[in-house]
Amino acid sequence: MVSRTVKLAKLVVTYCxxxxxxxxxxxxxxxxxxxxxEELFKELILAKANPLVNMHPKNVDYFxxxxxxxxxxxxxxxxxxxxVKKANAYIEIDTQFNPRELSSCDPKKVETREKIMGPILxxxxxxxxxxxNVVVAYPCLAHAIxxxxxxxxxxxxxxxxxxxxxxxxxxxxxxxxxxxxxxEEVHLIGENIDLKFSIKNKxxxxxxxxxxxxxxxxYMSPVKQTLNGFVKFEFPSFHNGKEIRDIFLRFKNxxxxxxxxxxxxxxxxxxxxxxxxxxxxxxxxxxxxxxITRYTNNLLFDEKISGTIHLxxxxxxLENGGGNDSAIHWDLVKDMKNAKxxxxxxxxxxxxxxxx
Numbered sequence: 001m002v003s004r005t006v007k008l009a010k011l012v013v014t015y016c017x018x019x020x021x022x023x024x025x026x027x028x029x030x031x032x033x034x035x036x037x038e039e040l041f042k043e044l045i046l047a048k049a050n051p052l053v054n055m056h057p058k059n060v061d062y063f064x065x066x067x068x069x070x071x072x073x074x075x076x077x078x079x080x081x082x083x084v085k086k087a088n089a090y091i092e093i094d095t096q097f098n099p100r101e102l103s104s105c106d107p108k109k110v111e112t113r114e115k116i117m118g119p120i121l122x123x124x125x126x127x128x129x130x131x132x133n134v135v136v137a138y139p140c141l142a143h144a145i146x147x148x149x150x151x152x153x154x155x156x157x158x159x160x161x162x163x164x165x166x167x168x169x170x171x172x173x174x175x176x177x178x179x180x181x182x183x184e185e186v187h188l189i190g191e192n193i194d195l196k197f198s199i200k201n202k203x204x205x206x207x208x209x210x211x212x213x214x215x216x217x218x219y220m221s222p223v224k225q226t227l228n229g230f231v232k233f234e235f236p237s238f239h240n241g242k243e244i245r246d247i248f249l250r251f252k253n254x255x256x257x258x259x260x261x262x263x264x265x266x267x268x269x270x271x272x273x274x275x276x277x278x279x280x281x282x283x284x285x286x287x288x289x290x291x292i293t294r295y296t297n298n299l300l301f302d303e304k305i306s307g308t309i310h311l312x313x314x315x316x317x318l319e320n321g322g323g324n325d326s327a328i329h330w331d332l333v334k335d336m337k338n339a340k341x342x343x344x345x346x347x348x349x350x351x352x353x354x355x356x
Contacts, residue, residue: 004159008136008213009039013047015166016134016210017089021048024086028054029093032140036093052083058097065105065113073112081120090124090133094300095140102241107267110240111274115327125317125329136213137162137300147296161214161291161301169216170208173288176348177218179356180204183343186222186284188231188309190339195229195251197222199284202321207285216289216304221320222281225254231311235295235302235333242267247332255279256313272313277326282316285309285331286341286349295333302333307352309334309341 013019027040037053044051064072084090102110124133137143137158144154181204188195202220209215230250237244242264250258256279261268272279289304296302303310310333314326341349348356 004155004163005036005039008138008159008162009036009043011163011209012040012091012134012136012213013043013049016136016213017091017132019044019047019049019089023047023049023088024052025049025089025091026052026054026084026087027091027093028056029091029138030056030095030097031058032095032097032142033093033138036138040091049089052087059101062101062105065102065109068109073109074116076116077120081123084120084123084131087131090131092124092133092135094135094137094298096142097140099142099146099238099297100241100243103243105241107240107242107270111270111327115275118327122315134211134213135300137298143296143298146298157296157301158214161216161289161304162209164209164214164216164289164291166209166215169288169290170206173206173218176288176354176356177204177206179348180218180220180343185344187342187345188229188336188339189342190336192232192234193230193334193336193339195227195231197228197254197281197284198226199223202323203319205319212300212304214289214292214301214304216292217285217287217310219283219285219317219320221316221323222254222284224280224316224323227251227254227281230258231334233332234335235308236263236297237299237330237332238297239267239271239330244268249332251281254281271328271330275327277324278314278328280313280324280326281311282314282324282326282329283310283312283320283331285312287333299331299333303331305333307335307337309336 041051139155139158144151184200204220207215207217233247244261245263248260287305287308292304310331312331314328316324337352
């Protein structure tokens, strides 16, 4: 019987990335995902591709941000940039040893490093390099703890969310994505939200598991200077190792003009001030994965929860039409179980239930 780890590796190589012979494929993951890296490597070899493994040891991030000097923080790893530029595909494995290891580190040092690494992230995830990429979840103890599950429960949750029938889900939601693609104005209104913005001439896309595993969202880029209104996010969010709770944002002409949080407000202010475009929204997404029905404290899953939306501060994806360049792309998840999504004056979703 084929193990679920092998099934997941096969799905990544064939369905997500459609790897071809002679493709250069980077596998990037931590030591927590060693078994999965091994299976991905095997599948890539069988596909006649050329795998390159980038293994990240645990505990090094904390030491780096505690002790790295200015020269080290601002050092651009051109060798890694060159490797990424030569890659045809990139696999990022989402595991962690300790999600909170940077909590006591200086956020300015982390933000400085993010800016330096920006060109590499743009090359991989910004659509500028033409690299096929996927971020894929793999069960690890730290994420199970954050989700308040046993490791066995978390494994079941991860695999059930990733190994869904993606063709069936795509068929179900293609029409919804096309409706948004043709739309012009979105109005989100209800409990803790009253926000309007334009999506005119922006590409609304269906995330069908080819760029994220688990997949399951419809996403687009708002027209940069059109957001007006407010939103409060019920779910907490992590940024640079700090948990930020009860985030409140008010927008005027696209920009955050008021920001508050009950926990780690300084971290929130620091994030939206990290560069000139970090206070604008680069993405509006709607969760549609039927197997993700609860909050897990893991963004890769939480932004796909059915009955939620998310707004990402910072970078807008070129595939959506771009329009906002930033060193950050920070998704914030909002529960819409007591709210409506209105598209061009028509209710398309109410209390998490689709009307189209």
